Amino acid sequence: MSKAPADCATKEDIRAEIDRLDGELIGLLASRFGYVRRMAELKASPEEAVVPARIDEVLSHVAARAGTAGLDPDLARSLWSKLIDWNIAFERKAIAERTGGN
Numbered sequence: 001m002s003k004a005p006a007d008c009a010t011k012e013d014i015r016a017e018i019d020r021l022d023g024e025l026i027g028l029l030a031s032r033f034g035y036v037r038r039m040a041e042l043k044a045s046p047e048e049a050v051v052p053a054r055i056d057e058v059l060s061h062v063a064a065r066a067g068t069a070g071l072d073p074d075l076a077r078s079l080w081s082k083l084i085d086w087n088i089a090f091e092r093k094a095i096a097e098r099t100g101g102n
């Protein structure tokens with residue numbers, strides 16, 4: 001059973017909870033990536049991988065939600081920027097391989 005931070009009495013307790021949450025985060029990120037993979041199948045050319053307005057929207061959403069949740073909005077922006085950069089590179093390559101473009 002999971003323990004709230006205040007109920008953790010030892011470093012081992014805390015690390016067990018961090019490991020548990022990391023596992024959940026990986027599962028969520030893998031689910032998110034499933035939609036990115038599908039997006040790459042629907043886009044017609046590698047140039048479509050970058051959608052600046054959508055990137056701004058996602059970053060604004062996660063920063064706002066982070067602030068509400070008590071997490072530093074800059075941390076959320078930084079993490080999601082890295083994630084989106086990786087997804088764009090993935091999409092570009094996947095679309096290029098499928099269409100023969102570059």
Ligand SMILES: C=C(O[C@@H]1C=C(C(=O)O)C=C[C@H]1O)C(=O)O
Nearest residue numbers: 039049050051054055058084087
């Ligand atoms: C998933 C998309 O492709 C890219 C990846 C994004 C993401 O990981 O959220 C956002 C914008 C796009 O540059 C999309 O166009 O929505």
